[in-house]
Amino acid sequence: MQRIENAQEALHNKRYKEVLVELLYQLADDDFILSFRGSEWLGLAPHIEEDVAFSSISQNTMGHAYIYYQLLSDLGEGNVDDLAHGRPPGVRKNAVLLEEENGTGTYLDEPRFDWAFTVVRNYFYEVYKKMKLELLKQSSYVPLQHAAENILKEQYYHLMHWDTWFRQLVQAGGEARERMEKAIERVWDEFGGVLSYGPLGEEMVDFGLIEKEDVLRKKWLTFMEELFHSLGMKKFDEPKMKKGNGRAGEHIEDLTKALQTLSEVYNVNPSAQW
Amino acid sequence: MKGGESLFADQGDGLKEKVWNALLEVTDPEIPVLSVVDLGMIEEVQVKSGRVTIKALPTFMGCPALDIIQKNIEEKVATVEGVKAVEVSFIFNPPWTSDRVTEEGRKKLKEFGIAPAPRFIEEDGSWTVDCPYCGSPYTTIENIFGPTACRSLLYCKSCRNPFEAMKPVSTGYGENFSGKKG
Numbered sequence: 251m252q253r254i255e256n257a258q259e260a261l262h263n264k265r266y267k268e269v270l271v272e273l274l275y276q277l278a279d280d281d282f283i284l285s286f287r288g289s290e291w292l293g294l295a296p297h298i299e300e301d302v303a304f305s306s307i308s309q310n311t312m313g314h315a316y317i318y319y320q321l322l323s324d325l326g327e328g329n330v331d332d333l334a335h336g337r338p339p340g341v342r343k344n345a346v347l348l349e350e351e352n353g354t355g356t357y358l359d360e361p362r363f364d365w366a367f368t369v370v371r372n373y374f375y376e377v378y379k380k381m382k383l384e385l386l387k388q389s390s391y392v393p394l395q396h397a398a399e400n401i402l403k404e405q406y407y408h409l410m411h412w413d414t415w416f417r418q419l420v421q422a423g424g425e426a427r428e429r430m431e432k433a434i435e436r437v438w439d440e441f442g443g444v445l446s447y448g449p450l451g452e453e454m455v456d457f458g459l460i461e462k463e464d465v466l467r468k469k470w471l472t473f474m475e476e477l478f479h480s481l482g483m484k485k486f487d488e489p490k491m492k493k494g495n496g497r498a499g500e501h502i503e504d505l506t507k508a509l510q511t512l513s514e515v516y517n518v519n520p521s522a523q524w
Numbered sequence: 525m526k527g528g529e530s531l532f533a534d535q536g537d538g539l540k541e542k543v544w545n546a547l548l549e550v551t552d553p554e555i556p557v558l559s560v561v562d563l564g565m566i567e568e569v570q571v572k573s574g575r576v577t578i579k580a581l582p583t584f585m586g587c588p589a590l591d592i593i594q595k596n597i598e599e600k601v602a603t604v605e606g607v608k609a610v611e612v613s614f615i616f617n618p619p620w621t622s623d624r625v626t627e628e629g630r631k632k633l634k635e636f637g638i639a640p641a642p643r644f645i646e647e648d649g650s651w652t653v654d655c656p657y658c659g660s661p662y663t664t665i666e667n668i669f670g671p672t673a674c675r676s677l678l679y680c681k682s683c684r685n686p687f688e689a690m691k692p693v694s695t696g697y698g699e700n701f702s703g704k705k706g
Contacts, residue, residue, distance in 0.1 A: 299667050302677070306669035313586020313673075317616075396616035400585060403619060403693045407668050 255392050257324040269453045270391055271325055272343070273460065276448060276497055278318035279344035282334060283505070284375060285311035286512050287348070287368075290357050296365060303411060310404045317397045324393070335516035339505045343448065345496045347371060347440035349505040366426075366433040369419060373412035374437055378444060378470050380409050385466065390458035420481050431483070441489035445470065448497025540571045542604050543578075550600045553589045554672050555690075557636040560593060564624025567615060574608035576601055581620035584673035584693075590614065622692045639678065639689035653689050655680035665689075 254260050260267045288308030295301040319330040327333060342349075348371070353363035383405065386398035419426045447454055447463045455462050471489075478485060494500030516522075547566055548559045560566055560580065568579040578597060582590050594612050601610045622641035625633070630640035634656045642653035642665075654661050660682035667677040668691065676691045 299677075302671070303667055303669040306673060309586045309673060310584065311586070313584065317585055393616070396619070399695060400582075400616050400619045403621065403695060404585060404673075406697050411668075 252390070253392055254390055257321075257326075257393070260325060260391065265453070266457050267325060269450050269457055270394075270459060271322060271327060272448065272450045273454050274318050274322050274325075274394075275343040278315050278322065278333070279342050279496075280348055280375075280379075280444070281311050281318065282315035283342075283344045283508065284348040284372070285309075285315060286508060287350075287352055288372070290352055290361075291363065291368065294357075294361055294363060307408050307411060310408065314401045314405070317401065321393055321397060331516065332520070335509075335513040336520060339501045339509060340499050342499070342501060342505065342509075343497055344505075345440070345443035345446070346491065346493045346500070346502060346505075347437065347443055348375065349496070349501060349508060350440070351504045351507075364429075364433065366419065366429040367436060369412060369415045370430065370433040370437045372408075373416040374441060374474075375444060376405065376409040376412050377473060378466075380405060381466060381469055381473075382460070385461040389460060394459070417481070420483070434483075434486075438486055439490050439492050441491075443491035443494070443496050445489065446491065446495055446497050448495065537606065539574070539576075539604070539606050540569060543569055543571060543576055543601055543607070546600050546604050547578075547597065550593070550596050553592050554587075554674065555633070555636070555638065557632045558625075558629055560597065562626050562629030562632060564626060564629070565593075565620065567618070574606055576607055576610045578610070578612045579615050580612060581618070581624075582614045582616070583620050584691075587673050619695050621694050622690055623694070625690065633690060637687065638675065639687060641690040641692040643692075651692065653678065655683060655685065656687055656689075657685050658683040663687075 260270055285308045288304055292305050293301065295304050316330060319333045322333055323330050352368060355361040383398045383402050387395050389395050420430050445467045451463050454460050493502055547561050550560050552558050552563060565580050565583060567581050570577040597612045598610050601607055625640060633640050637656055639653050639656045642651035652661060653663055655663050658680060660680055662681045663678050665676060666679050670677045670688055674691055675688045678689050679686050
């Protein structure tokens with residue numbers, strides 16, 4: 251597949267553009283909803299340095315979603331704010347795992363959030379994100395190559411951050427390890443949804459937009475296997491997606507509620523200028 | 525200029541030089557001592573019969589100051605005599621890295637009380653940064669993440685002052701880079 255230099259060129263090939271848009275929505279919506287979940291921890295993280303770090307990571311990650319929405323906007327999908335705030339759950343392409351609530355309660359009312367779940371979800375996601383971005387640096391769509399390279403500059407520290415938390419909590423033993431193991435089981439049940447490229451996956455590969463889904467999946471699984479082995483943990487089978495495939499627009503109530511909350515101000519007057 | 529632009533590559537009317545000088549007065553709202561030129565954000569300035577096109581590099585992807593910077597550049601350059609129109613766009617290639625901050629920029633940062641971004645020692649992946657107050661290299665990173673996307677929190681073990689440094693970002697952290705102090 252030849253290189254496509256910019257949006258104008260992509261628009262000349264109808265099917266290429268449709269498949270590219272699908273991939274960009276997955277990338278954008280994944281980062282967008284996970285950074286929202288991260289932002290809900292503000293003021294609630296285990297200690298003040300973590301509050302600073304996690305909110306900064308969430309801000310960066312929202313910036314990554316912004317770049318992808320900008321690329322979509324360049325392809326005629328609408329303006330960035332509308333793409334982030336105005337789309338209903340049924341057209342969102344993020345994996346279900348990333349939309350799941352942090353725990354019981356809400357930010358304002360009795361938040362009983364699960365730190366182990368947060369560490370595991372973010373760490374496994376960042377490991378995968380790094381591998382995916384490295385592949386996107388070779389994408390046939392040149393603006394996506396450049397986006398990937400820019401995002402990797404910042405994502406490096408995110409991965410390092412969650413890597414530290416993950417290893418420390420697992421190696422702490424006792425209740426920490428028990429909770430981490432429980433969280434891994436839970437994340438594993440849905441991580442298949444993150445690994446999925448969705449219904450247009452094969453075409454994404456045919457168009458040279460990204461390396462094969464299986465290659466990336468295997469790479470991630472190999473990393474996980476070595477990680478678990480090095481920490482004396484048990485092996486896992488294939489990750490599942492029990493609650494549905496977000497890439498196909500299947501979502502749970504958690505997403506509907508999240509969108510209501512995060513779009514509340516936007517919905518007061520969608521045409522307002524920020 | 526890192527962007528390979530010469531201040532004097534002009535059409536003879538000196539307009540390009542005037543535009544560059546105007547850019548020296550557009551500062552970062554979060555680090556007000558640094559101009560967009562000091563930051564290495566300006567990749568290209570083109571002037572064609574009074575119409576100015578500027579290509580800038582975004583620093584951090586989620587930086588809320590980017591829109592403000594873009595607006596400030598447009599407004600400032602529009603006041604330059606002889607400029608008829610200004611267009612500013614952000615481009616993603618080449619990627620901005622903290623190495624693009626100029627020597628002048630590093631000096632100004634220090635005077636402001638923020639250490640310039642640590643410099644990587646590529647051979648062993650470690651980094652080094654001097655305290656902006658006492659100059660000691662005996663410092664540690666307390667938190668790579670700070671109050672803004674572009675700043676990290678550090679501590680000087682010599683004069684026992686906490687301080688901030690511009691966060692180091694690079695396109696190649698290298699196999700050995702651990703983010704740890706060497």
